[in-house]
Amino acid sequence: MRPDLTPQKFELLVRIVLQNLLLVGAVAMFTGLAIVGLVRPGSAWITASIHAVASGALLLQWCHHGVRTMQIKNFVVEQEAGQPGTWETWLPAHRPERLLGTRWLISTKGVFLGLQVAMMGLATALSGMTDHAAMIFCMVAFAGSLGLLFTNPKE
Numbered sequence: 152m153r154p155d156l157t158p159q160k161f162e163l164l165v166r167i168v169l170q171n172l173l174l175v176g177a178v179a180m181f182t183g184l185a186i187v188g189l190v191r192p193g194s195a196w197i198t199a200s201i202h203a204v205a206s207g208a209l210l211l212q213w214c215h216h217g218v219r220t221m222q223i224k225n226f227v228v229e230q231e232a233g234q235p236g237t238w239e240t241w242l243p244a245h246r247p248e249r250l251l252g253t254r255w256l257i258s259t260k261g262v263f264l265g266l267q268v269a270m271m272g273l274a275t276a277l278s279g280m281t282d283h284a285a286m287i288f289c290m291v292a293f294a295g296s297l298g299l300l301f302t303n304p305k306e
Contacts, residue, residue: 159230163223166216173213174262180205181266188270188277195274196285202270203292210263210296260300267293 184202188195229236271289280286 157227159223159227163220163227166220166223170213170216170220173209173216177206177209177262177266180209181270184270185273188273192277195277196282196289199270199274199289200285200292203267203289203296206263206267207292207296207299210299213263214299263296263300264293267296 181202184198184205188198191198267289271286271293274285274289
């Protein structure tokens with residue numbers, strides 16, 4: 152490890168990589184499930200429901216890494232400014248004000264929300280509005296995703 156790469160800076164880099172991998176994973180998951188929907192159009196809404204659950208899991212992980220990334224960044228900035236303290240004492244004193252945290256509206260939140268909308272659109276195109284329970288589930292999952300992504304501050 153480079154001398155200027157502290158454990159906190161290393162963790163910061165790892166979490167940024169993980170967040171980007173989660174976005175790539177979300178696109179890959181959408182692609183795979185879209186293919187399943189194309190092959191089996193009768194189960195398109197079930198496939199969309201599976202996508203909604205998996206997408207929700209990915210976005211929760213993405214939000215978690217976003218919160219910790221900002222906390223580590225703030226700690227590193229304070230340390231480099233000469234403020235005393237250790238990570239172990241700094242972290243409990245600087246907990247996020249809200250549950251998960253992150254505010255990257257267009258670039259990353261749009262990926263999660265856009266893929267959910269695209270999957271619901273694909274399901275509608277492939278099988279119409281036939282599976283009302285799955286449609287409602289997907290819409291509730293989308294509303295939950297909106298709530299999680301737009302109520303968690305990061306900056």
